[in-house]
Structures are given as C-alpha cells and as structure tokens.
Amino acid sequence: METSSDNNxxxxxxxFVTVGTTSFDSLVRSVDTEQVKEExxxxxxxxxxxxxxxxxxxxxxxxxxxxxLVVDYxxxxxxxxxxxxxxxxxxxxxxxxxxFETLRLRKPLIVVVNEDLMDNHQSELAEELAERKxxxxxxxxxxxQVIQSLELExxxxxxxxxxxxxxxxxxxxxxxxxx
Amino acid sequence: MHQxxxxxxxxxxxxxxxxxxxxxxxAPDIRSPAPAPAPATDFSFSGxxxxxxxxxxxxxxxxxxxxxxxxxxxxxxxxxxxxxxxxSSKHLSTLIVLGSGGHTAExxxxxxxxxxxxxxxxxxxxxxxxxxxxxxxxxxxNTLADKISLQVSESTKFMQIYRSREVGQSYITSIGxxxxxxxxALWLMLKIxxxxxxxxxxxxxxxxxxxxxxxxxxxxxxxxxxxVESIARVKRLSLSGLLLYKxxxxxxxxxxxxxxxxxxxxxxYVGRLM
Numbered sequence: 020m021e022t023s024s025d026n027n028x029x030x031x032x033x034x035f036v037t038v039g040t041t042s043f044d045s046l047v048r049s050v051d052t053e054q055v056k057e058e059x060x061x062x063x064x065x066x067x068x069x070x071x072x073x074x075x076x077x078x079x080x081x082x083x084x085x086x087x088l089v090v091d092y093x094x095x096x097x098x099x100x101x102x103x104x105x106x107x108x109x110x111x112x113x114x115x116x117x118x119f120e121t122l123r124l125r126k127p128l129i130v131v132v133n134e135d136l137m138d139n140h141q142s143e144l145a146e147e148l149a150e151r152k153x154x155x156x157x158x159x160x161x162x163x164q165v166i167q168s169l170e171l172e173x174x175x176x177x178x179x180x181x182x183x184x185x186x187x188x189x190x191x192x193x194x195x196x197x198x
Numbered sequence: 199m200h201q202x203x204x205x206x207x208x209x210x211x212x213x214x215x216x217x218x219x220x221x222x223x224x225a226p227d228i229r230s231p232a233p234a235p236a237p238a239t240d241f242s243f244s245g246x247x248x249x250x251x252x253x254x255x256x257x258x259x260x261x262x263x264x265x266x267x268x269x270x271x272x273x274x275x276x277x278x279x280x281x282x283x284x285x286s287s288k289h290l291s292t293l294i295v296l297g298s299g300g301h302t303a304e305x306x307x308x309x310x311x312x313x314x315x316x317x318x319x320x321x322x323x324x325x326x327x328x329x330x331x332x333x334x335x336x337x338x339x340n341t342l343a344d345k346i347s348l349q350v351s352e353s354t355k356f357m358q359i360y361r362s363r364e365v366g367q368s369y370i371t372s373i374g375x376x377x378x379x380x381x382x383a384l385w386l387m388l389k390i391x392x393x394x395x396x397x398x399x400x401x402x403x404x405x406x407x408x409x410x411x412x413x414x415x416x417x418x419x420x421x422x423x424x425x426v427e428s429i430a431r432v433k434r435l436s437l438s439g440l441l442l443y444k445x446x447x448x449x450x451x452x453x454x455x456x457x458x459x460x461x462x463x464x465x466x467y468v469g470r471l472m
Contacts, residue, residue, distance in 0.1 A: 040299065115300030115430045119472040143432040147455070178471025180429075182308045185452050188466060189424050192289065192450055193394070195316055 033066040034059055034088075035106035037099060039114045039190040042074035045159040046131045047092075050110060051078040052119065056088050056164045059108075067100060070095060110162070113141035117171040128154040155187055199421045234339050292317040293392035293421075295403040296324040296331040301428055304436045304471045305398050306338050309332065314342055320352030321390045326358045359386060361402060380405050391419055398426040426452040427465070429472050435462060 036050050047069060049055060059067065069078055069092040083089035096102065099117075103109060103124055110129045111117040121128045130145040142156075150157035152175040157165040191197055292308065296302045302324075312319070320339075324331040335356060343350045346467060362376035383405035395410055397403035403425070411423040423447040427439045432455050440446040443462055451465045460468035 024370075068316065115472070116303055119303070120301070138435070140430060140434070143434075144430040147432045180307075180454070181469045181470050182311045182469075184468035185308060185471065186311045186313075187425060187464075188314070188450060188452075188468060189396075190316070192423060192424075195313070 020050045031066050031105075031106040032064045033068055033102075033105055034064045034110060035101070035102045036067070036069040036110045037112065038072040038074060038115055039112045040072060040095075040115060041073045041170070043112050043131075043133050044076040045072045045079055045135065046110070046112065046133070046162075047074055047076050049070050049117055049159040049162045051076075052163070053079075055166060056090070058163060060088050062166070062169065063110060064119055065095075066198060068091070068092070068106075070094070070099065070102070072095065080123050113145045115141075115144055118144065118154070119177075119179075122153060124146075125176055126158060127171050127174060129157055129162070129169075131157050131159060136160060148177070151175065215345055224332065243367060246448070264416070265282050268412050271379065289318045290393040290422075291319055291321070291391070292394040292396060293321045293323065293406070294335070295389055295395065295397035296322060296328070296335060296399060297400050297402060297428070298325070298328045298331055300430065301398055301400065301470075302331040302334050304429060305396070307395070307471045308398075309338060317344060317394060319355070322354075322356045323386065323390060323402070324357075325361045326366075327361060327364065331358045332358070355390075357386060357390075358373060359383060359402060362405065363401070373408050380409075384409055387413070392421050395421050396425045396426075397423070399436050401438055404438050404441060411445070423448045424450050424452075426471065427454060427458070429454045429470055431455075431458065433458065 036046070038046055050067070050069060056067065065083070066089045069090070070080070071092050071094055078090060078092050080092065081087060081090040081192070086087070102119065103121055103126060106126055109117075109121045109126050110131060111121060113130050113132050118128070118130060130149070131144055132142040145154070145156045148154050152173060154174070155169065156167050187197060216237065223341050236276070294305065296305055322332060322335040324335075325435060336350075339350045339354055360379045360382045362379040363372040364375075367375070388405060388410045392410075395403075395407060397407065407423050407425075410419075413419040415419065423442070425439060427435055431439065431453070434440075435453070435458070439453075443465065445453055451462075453459050453462065453465045453467050454470045454472075456467050459465050
C-alpha cells in the first residue's frame with residue numbers, strides 16, 4: 020500500500036472516537052469494522068484511538084505494522100480534551116458536551132446518533148448542527164458511507180454562543196441596573 | 199404581617215387576580231430561624247382560606263381559558279413590575295441547579311457572565327449520582343476567586359439532592375423514590391431559602407422549582423425562577439421545560455433555538471449559551 024511509507028514520514032493523523040460516560044457498543048463495533056478502518060486509512064489517517072466507556076465490545080488493538088491503522092482503546096480518561104486536541108478527526112456520540120468541546124477546537128466532527136436510547140432527543144441537536152454544516156451526522160450503520168463521502172472543506176466553523184443577553188434579561192427582570 | 203411588596207404586582211395579570219395581590223402575605227426574613235411554621239401563624243384565620251380560594255380562582259382561569267388567551271405578557275410583566283425594590287444595592291441568594299455533562303457546561307457559561315456579587319451567596323445543587331458537576335462548579339468558583347484574588351467565599355455551598363428516578367428505574371419503585379426526593383428537596387429549600395433559582399434541566403430541578411412555586415403561591419417565600427432550556431432541545435421542550443412553561447412556574451424561560459421560541463411564544467430566545 021502506498022500509504023504505508025507515507026505513514027512513517029508524515030506526522031500522525033489521529034481519529035479519536037468517544038462514547039462519553041455511558042456505553043455505545045454499536046458505535047465502537049461499527050468503527051472497528053475492516054471496511055471503516057480501511058476507508059479511514061485511505062483518507063490518510065494513521066491512528067485510531069477509541070474511548071469506549073462502559074461498553075462490553077472490545078475492539079481489536081493493532082500496532083499497524085502491516086501499514087494499516089494503529090488501533091488503541093481505553094475506557095475513561097480525565098483528559099479527553101488532550102485527545103480531542105491531538106485528533107485530526109473526531110467521531111463522537113451525540114452528547115452536547117462532546118459536540119461543543121470538539122466544535123470549539125475546530126476539529127472535523129462526525130456525530131453518531133445512538134438509536135438505542137429511549138428518549139432520543141439527542142439526534143435533534145446533531146441534525147440541526149449538520150444542517151448548518153458545522154458537523155456530519157451519522158448512524159452506526161451509515162458511518163461507513165459518511166466517512167466515504169467526507170468533504171472536510173464543506174464544514175462551516177461554529178461560532179460559540181454568548182450568554183450575555185440571557186444574563187442581561189435576568190438582571191432586567193430582577194430590577195438590577197443594566198450596565 | 200407585612201403589606202405585599204410592590205414587586206409582587208408583576209405576577210398579577212388579570213383583573214380577578216389583582217385582588218390576590220391586595221391580600222396581606224407574610225414575607226419572612228431570609229434568616230428567620232423557623233421558616234416553615236412562621237407563615238402559618240402569620241395568616242389570620244380568615245386570611246388563609248382566602249389565599250387558597252384566590253389561588254384556586256387562578257388555577258381555574260388557567261384551566262378554563264383557551265390556549266393563548268391567558269396573558270402572561272412579558273411586556274406587561276416587565277413594565278408593571280419592579281420586582282425587587284432597590285436591587286442596585288442588594289445581592290440575592292441564588293440556588294443553581296446543575297444537571298450533568300452538557301447541562302452543567304451551559305450553566306457555567308451563563309454564570310461566568312453573571313455579576314457574581316449580585317448573585318450571592320450561591321448554592322450549587324447536583325444529583326447525588328452526579329459526581330462531576332459539583333466538581334466543575336468548584337473549579338468555576340475557584341477561578342472566580344482567583345480573579346479577585348480572594349478565597350472562595352465561605353457562603354458558597356455545594357450540595358447534593360436525591361433524584362426522583364434514576365435512568366432505567368422501574369416506575370413502581372420510582373413512586374417511593376419520588377416522594378423521598380420531594381421531601382429532600384423541601385428540606386433543602388427550607389435550608390437555603392433562595393431568592394433566585396437558576397436551572398437548565400434535567401429533572402433534578404423540578405422538585406425544587408415546584409416547592410418554590412408552592413411557597414410563592416402560599417406567600418411563604420418569593421423566589422424568582424429562571425430556566426434555560428438545554429441547547430440539545432431544538433424542536434421540543436424537555437419535560438422539565440414543558441412543566442415550567444405550561445404551569446407558568448418560571449419567571450423567564452429561555453430557549454436556545456429560534457424555531458423553538460416560535461412554538462412557545464412566552465419563551466425568550468436571545469442566542470445560545472454554547
């Protein structure tokens with residue numbers, strides 16, 4: 020494979036997968052398929068790091084000697100931020116915490132919606148932000164297609180919100196002088 | 199017995215409700231030692247049933263009026279109410295209900311732009327099972343203290359509350375735990391007696407807000423409730439948000455997406471917290 024020689028020369032390009040505080044086995048399983056790993060490799064990514072939470076599905080570790088992706092995983096870490104910072108692509112569950120942390124770091128993001136959750140309002144946020152082209156939205160079954168058709172150029176950077184107007188209204192309601 | 203403060207007028211919007219305002223309602227001092235029994239003795243014998251009757255009247259108005267006719271118009275609200283007299287020189291004890299993960303992050307973003315000298319002392323509450331949120335609140339309070347090179351004020355308190363229902367708990371057992379959670383919430387509210395409640399879901403805030411609302415209606419204590427719906431709610435309000443909205447429990451309810459504000463016209467949309 021041509022990418023194998025490139026891997027050693029080029030700096031690491033890490034794909035970071037995060038499932039948050041719970042478990043999301045269908046995402047980890049989907050990322051761990053040969054199809055997805057090959058596609059990521061084709062796109063020039065060199066490392067795959069999976070934060071798998073409380074999940075029971077254990078992905079296959081790989082040191083990438085045959086030129087394929089280097090795969091590693093862990094359950095939890097207190098420094099998710101470091102992983103996000105070093106990543107070139109983030110594949111995340113649909114929790115708003117991870118989503119906005121990643122967007123603030125201006126990292127390309129694929130949000131995978133967990134269909135097993137009972138009250139699945141989480142997809143609302145991911146779909147809205149995908150419509151506004153701040154990120155890509157996928158389901159565990161469609162992750163492969165989304166990676167295949169990934170166009171990082173189409174991403175519109177997300178401008179963080181501002182809480183000041185809310186604070187102003189609260190102050191006004193309480194009769195505090197507005198400054 | 200004190201005359202009802204003028205700020206209470208902001209709560210009153212219909213002619214029949216105005217009489218509610220003319221009733222004398224006790225407003226015990228925040229630091230009075232016996233909070234719960236005091237109001238009961240303060241009501242005159244004929245006064246208490248009156249309050250209840252007026253409240254039922256109000257409930258009836260809400261129920262009987264077709265949707266949208268019951269005016270809790272914010273314009274009116276703001277114009278006719280100077281909610282707290284001379285707030286410029288005051289600070290208000292503030293209860294901050296933390297959700298989890300994303301909810302807490304949103305709340306911290308809001309707190310970081312609030313004038314923290316006005317909203318003091320601050321009481322943080324998170325669910326017993328949530329061990330991250332209070333930690334984040336502590337970090338936030340530490341950064342505030344660093345800014346003004348002070349110790350975190352001793353009056354800032356961090357507390358935990360039992361949840362009425364854990365994820366995945368069965369509905370039958372949740373009746374018992376809900377009752378227990380309500381009692382715990384009542385105990386906390388009596389202890390804290392906040393003047394302002396800030397919350398942004400999830401369900402943890404409901405028992406606290408409900409108790410604050412009942413206190414308000416009974417004239418025991420007036421707390422302003424501000425609810426910011428989570429940014430994750432794009433199309434529909436959460437159950438907590440819906441309850442606070444429909445029952446007029448929140449003084450102001452904020453949503454973070456314009457399309458949601460269109461569905462709930464009494465809500466405010468002034469941008470996102472994240």
